[in-house]
Amino acid sequence: MNNSSEESYSLEDVKDDLDVLRAVEDRVVDAIEAAETPEVLEYLIREQQFDLQHEGDQGVGKIRRAVLQSSKASQDLKRTVITRGDDTPARILVPDEVERNAKTALRTGKPVVLYGPTGTGKTTFAKQLALGQSVGYSLHTATPSWTAKDIIGGIGPNLSGSSGYQSLNYQTELGAVSEAVKRARDFDIPYSVILDEITRADISQIFGPLYTAIENRNQTLIETDDGETIELDEDVSIICTMNMSDRTVNELDNAITRRFAMVELDEYEDDDRRELFDGWLTDNLGDIPLLDNDDLLDLFEADYDGINNGSERASRGPIMRFGPMHYRDVTIFLREALQDESLYMDEPEAAVGQAFRTFIVPRLLNSAAFPQIEQIEEHYRALNKSFEMFDLTPAAELASRELEAEQRRMGSYEQ
Incomplete structure (x- = not known):
């Protein structure tokens, strides 16, 4: 050679x-x-x-x-x-209107925010959008400690030298957006950056300098140590996700709703949702005859409906907005639990309750206020009676323990 x-x-x-x-x-x-x-x-x-x-x-x-x-x-x-190692599914499952709105918004050149309740597939759809729009992407999940430096970049400390003779100096560190611009430029490719769950951070604080750059594309975001200036580039798409379970669009800083395209991902049509549930049950439990998939499908539908819309099984109305994607985790849990004698192969009905206790109820309780905790407990007690072929007691008892703990806290506060 x-x-x-x-x-x-x-x-x-x-x-x-x-x-x-x-x-x-x-x-x-x-x-x-x-x-x-x-x-x-x-x-x-x-x-x-x-x-x-x-x-x-x-x-x-x-x-x-x-x-x-x-x-x-x-x-x-x-x-x-x-994208080696990327496991993003090719099939887009979000409602057609959501897909069209998001793709159109990206073509306008605006950063896009996908917002909606937990479990609606925002992160997966963000990755699918990125792969459709760009050659590659990077994903960054927000934390409460994020600052503008995590988005734009800034000066950070750097230790150099061998052990015992290290010296401290400072160098420019790129942020999520500036790093994406650098990759698009260096590799001559369209590139996307996904900022996931941005409501975990202080949105006004982390996006302040970015707002200015969105208004003026010639604005320099940061200058590297080599003297290269980084500006927003038309080859870079910014896609954000935002969990709105505890906030509404009206509560957001007006600056983000004016500069970003807001695409809601919430309701799935009944047929689309049932298709999701049925597909996960078939894929994960189709070869395991220990449970009736039709009964599980009915349970998923009843649970989803009771949480989102209220039901006759419980005496109250809707609990909260809750997406269908959580039920995929339930089917994966059952797939693993029912193929091992040391797990739940001999107790398939108990496995269902444990799956709900592990993947559904904690996610509901995570953002629930006291009245909602009462509803969650009542909802799973009612489901347990209606679906006697399964044992949903673990799910109901988890909600009950959280309700008792909350009552004790309230009682202590009142004293």
């Missing part, structure tokens, strides 16, 4: 020296950088999968970076290497 000082690597060169390429990562990089034709890159990455062999299924190492920087690599091949 040619060496790195020669002009190019042909497909024949690469095929003649596969053993060396399998053993030496740097030789793969040489072959990519001096590839004679796009077919060389396709062969190295798609057929031989040298990036997977040398770098594993995630991250951007030397081989993937070489592909991303190559003028001979197609956008599709760049997408392949930058």
